[in-house]
Amino acid sequence: MSTATVSRVINGHGNVTHATRTRILRVVERMRYVPDSAARSLSTGLTNTIGVLLPDLYGEYFSEIIRGIDQAARRRGLHLLLSGVHGSAAEAVLAIRALKGRVDGLLIMSPYADSAFLADHFADDTPAVLMNSPVRGNSHSSFCLDNRGGARAMVRHLAQVGHRRIAFIAGPQNNFDATERLAGYCEAIAEFGPDLKEFVLPGDFSEESGYRAAQRLLTLDERPEAVFAANDMTALGCLHALNEARVAVPGDVALAGFDDIPLARFVSPPLTTVRVPMAELGARALDGIAAAVGAPAATPTSTQTVATTLVIRASCGASAQLRAVDELTVSGSDAAGN
Amino acid sequence: MSTATVSRVINGHGNVTHATRTRILRVVERMRYVPDSAARSLSTGLTNTIGVLLPDLYGEYFSEIIRGIDQAARRRGLHLLLSGVHGSAAEAVLAIRALKGRVDGLLIMSPYADSAFLADHFADDTPAVLMNSPVRGNSHSSFCLDNRGGARAMVRHLAQVGHRRIAFIAGPQNNFDATERLAGYCEAIAEFGPDLKEFVLPGDFSEESGYRAAQRLLTLDERPEAVFAANDMTALGCLHALNEARVAVPGDVALAGFDDIPLARFVSPPLTTVRVPMAELGARALDGIAAAVGAPAATPTSTQTVATTLVIRASCGASAQLRAVDELTVSGSDAAGN
DNA sequence: CCCCCCGCTGAAACCGATTACACTGTGGGT
DNA sequence: ACCCACAGTGTAATCGGTTTCAGCGGGGGG
Numbered sequence: 001m002s003t004a005t006v007s008r009v010i011n012g013h014g015n016v017t018h019a020t021r022t023r024i025l026r027v028v029e030r031m032r033y034v035p036d037s038a039a040r041s042l043s044t045g046l047t048n049t050i051g052v053l054l055p056d057l058y059g060e061y062f063s064e065i066i067r068g069i070d071q072a073a074r075r076r077g078l079h080l081l082l083s084g085v086h087g088s089a090a091e092a093v094l095a096i097r098a099l100k101g102r103v104d105g106l107l108i109m110s111p112y113a114d115s116a117f118l119a120d121h122f123a124d125d126t127p128a129v130l131m132n133s134p135v136r137g138n139s140h141s142s143f144c145l146d147n148r149g150g151a152r153a154m155v156r157h158l159a160q161v162g163h164r165r166i167a168f169i170a171g172p173q174n175n176f177d178a179t180e181r182l183a184g185y186c187e188a189i190a191e192f193g194p195d196l197k198e199f200v201l202p203g204d205f206s207e208e209s210g211y212r213a214a215q216r217l218l219t220l221d222e223r224p225e226a227v228f229a230a231n232d233m234t235a236l237g238c239l240h241a242l243n244e245a246r247v248a249v250p251g252d253v254a255l256a257g258f259d260d261i262p263l264a265r266f267v268s269p270p271l272t273t274v275r276v277p278m279a280e281l282g283a284r285a286l287d288g289i290a291a292a293v294g295a296p297a298a299t300p301t302s303t304q305t306v307a308t309t310l311v312i313r314a315s316c317g318a319s320a321q322l323r324a325v326d327e328l329t330v331s332g333s334d335a336a337g338n
Numbered sequence: 339m340s341t342a343t344v345s346r347v348i349n350g351h352g353n354v355t356h357a358t359r360t361r362i363l364r365v366v367e368r369m370r371y372v373p374d375s376a377a378r379s380l381s382t383g384l385t386n387t388i389g390v391l392l393p394d395l396y397g398e399y400f401s402e403i404i405r406g407i408d409q410a411a412r413r414r415g416l417h418l419l420l421s422g423v424h425g426s427a428a429e430a431v432l433a434i435r436a437l438k439g440r441v442d443g444l445l446i447m448s449p450y451a452d453s454a455f456l457a458d459h460f461a462d463d464t465p466a467v468l469m470n471s472p473v474r475g476n477s478h479s480s481f482c483l484d485n486r487g488g489a490r491a492m493v494r495h496l497a498q499v500g501h502r503r504i505a506f507i508a509g510p511q512n513n514f515d516a517t518e519r520l521a522g523y524c525e526a527i528a529e530f531g532p533d534l535k536e537f538v539l540p541g542d543f544s545e546e547s548g549y550r551a552a553q554r555l556l557t558l559d560e561r562p563e564a565v566f567a568a569n570d571m572t573a574l575g576c577l578h579a580l581n582e583a584r585v586a587v588p589g590d591v592a593l594a595g596f597d598d599i600p601l602a603r604f605v606s607p608p609l610t611t612v613r614v615p616m617a618e619l620g621a622r623a624l625d626g627i628a629a630a631v632g633a634p635a636a637t638p639t640s641t642q643t644v645a646t647t648l649v650i651r652a653s654c655g656a657s658a659q660l661r662a663v664d665e666l667t668v669s670g671s672d673a674a675g676n
Numbered sequence: 677c678c679c680c681c682c683g684c685t686g687a688a689a690c691c692g693a694t695t696a697c698a699c700t701g702t703g704g705g706t
Numbered sequence: 707a708c709c710c711a712c713a714g715t716g717t718a719a720t721c722g723g724t725t726t727c728a729g730c731g732g733g734g735g736g
Contacts, residue, residue, distance in 0.1 A: 341722085341723075341724090342724080342725075342726095344723095345723070345724055345725080346724095346725095349724080351724095351725095373722080373723070374721085374722055374723065375723095376721085376722080376723090377721070377722035377723040377724090378722080378723055378724075379723090380721090380722080380723075380724095381722080381723050381724045381725085382723085382724065382725095
């Protein structure tokens with residue numbers, strides 16, 4: 001048997017007698033022959049692998065993205081080459097370079113890697129799709145969470161419940177999610193005209209920063225009626241400080257977060273927040289890059305948005321009727337500890 | 339310039355004039371030349387990639403493993419090919435086969451993939467290291483959490499605090515962590531002679547199963563003084579049920595979990611538990627496979643144990659003195675195996 | 677002055693697959 | 707009976723690197 005015939009059998013290209021096919025398959029089985037992917041990649045130019053670049057691999061947020069990507073990839077028979085890029089833009093360039101010949105396409109989430117950046121550094125033919133990244137330049141498709149819409153919805157909800165002085169604890173300044181959430185907050189405040197006023201405190205997504213922001217709020221003459229934190233961990237830090245100061249939530253101050261981390265429904269009071277479907281974002285982004293790999297030219301670049309959902313629990317002071325009934329809460333005597 | 343010289347420059351093999359080297363480097367820079375990894379792999383037989391097979395990619399547990407693996411891999415300049423294997427042993431075989439030629443080594447965590455299984459299905463020369471898997475056969479190294487030691491330490495602690503009737507809520511029967519934890523519980527109970535008695539309730543690591551187990555405990559004539567759940571989520575379900583029944587924790591019943599998930603310190607009372615250093619497990623396993631890849635023959639197969647740590651908080655009823663301001667941690671592991 | 681050795685470079689084999697193309701043999705049409 | 711079309715198989719080029727080995731030129735020692 002020649003290598004050509006074996007190759008045809010293995011790849012199911014026709015023109016092989018049934019007899020020889022079975023004979024070859026039997027030998028393949030007996031020898032435990034497995035074709036070498038590297039050689040196959042070299043000759044076909046296909047790797048059936050998607051490179052995934054994330055700024056970090058830690059925590060619920062990325063774990064969920066990876067899960068979504070993995071499920072979608074498995075559905076398509078694609079492999080995943082995973083890489084965390086913690087450092088600078090230079091490191092990102094190196095990381096992407098190192099993937100040349102290893103992957104058919106790239107799924108990128110990084111503060112540095114906007115479309116213009118990619119176009120600058122890679123005359124490459126490797127298609128790429130961005131996740132949750134600023135869109136500058138239009139040579140790449142991108143999928144983003146609707147952070148802005150979610151933040152707007154939250155502010156509208158807080159206003160509807162009756163709160164007027166709504167403060168916002170921001171996230172890190174160079175973080176895309178954080179700036180979008182801030183923008184959404186500002187837009188919604190503006191919608192209400194002179195009735196509502198912006199009030200933004202600095203933060204960095206950490207529990208610690210929420211704690212400090214709350215302490216600062218408590219020193220103000222005119223306390224806000226509601227505090228909207230850029231993410232749940234910040235909101236929890238905030239809650240901790242308010243509990244320590246014996247300020248009732250939501251009695252004295254309403255509180256809201258963003259992300260709907262598992263902790264959110266466990267604290268007391270359960271936290272009103274915005275759910276971000278990270279797994280869906282990952283899955284849709286992978287579908288996007290798979291499509292681009294399949295038909296490089298035919299795929300127009302686009303920016304798609306993944307919807308977020310308002311999750312109303314007790315911490316915002318909405319009446320009980322408004323709140324979902326299926327949320328599990330753990331009754332606790334006092335504050336959640338640190 | 340010939341391809342040979344370019345290759346020597348890029349790989350830093352000596353014997354190239356400084357003049358030609360700089361000339362080549364300049365051209366490389368200008369053309370944005372990046373060597374094709376597939377071709378390089380084919381000719382060198384090295385991919386600089388480790389395949390990682392996990393039973394699932396969801397949640398804190400795996401997210402931490404991946405983080406540890408990634409950090410260690412980055413340190414060594416290795417890439418990660420990630421794959422979730424949800425299904426049967428057959429699926430695992432397919433997944434491993436598909437990695438032939440793509441990876442230099444395998445990092446495997448799967449209930450099916452013990453060493454004997456691997457030896458059966460792969461006459462392969464690809465080295466592999468197992469994580470948290472039953473060790474049958476000795477052709478592969480493996481790294482395991484000291485689940486057993488952690489469980490023993492917890493039971494000893496509960497006994498030391500004064501509890502005598504200590505119940506255990508088990509995990510899924512086919513889960514390696516779960517069976518090890520159960521074994522540790524039983525061993526520790528046996529240590530205390532007739533003083534303590536085993537009492538095991540079924541569970542499956544879910545919050546729900548903890549809730550049901552607690553409800554069942556409450557119907558007993560002689561309630562346990564302490565409940566040790568096979569993981570934290572189960573303990574939380576348990577706590578929920580106890581709260582509903584107005585049973586004080588730790589006043590009426592002490593409670594302990596396993597894993598030290600982030601939630602554990604947020605609930606009320608904060609949960610006494612066993613911390614499992616998943617990231618460290620991942621990192622050490624990657625170091626192990628990297629060593630095996632580097633020196634295939636020289637690496638003896640071994641089974642190493644990663645220590646777990648007792649984290650004493652309020653839910654177990656330990657006196658305040660025993661607990662630190664933040665939290666007291668006690669080493670809960672025996673020496674690493676051979 | 678000749679020769680040898682050594683340092684640098686290039687030509688070509690090789691890794692293990694895919695695939696275009698050549699070849700062989702059979703059956704059917706005229 | 708002859709030829710052609712076509713299905714089945716094999717040969718060899720190719721992918722893009724690495725690496726062995728040969729060639730070439732220059733400098734130093736005899």
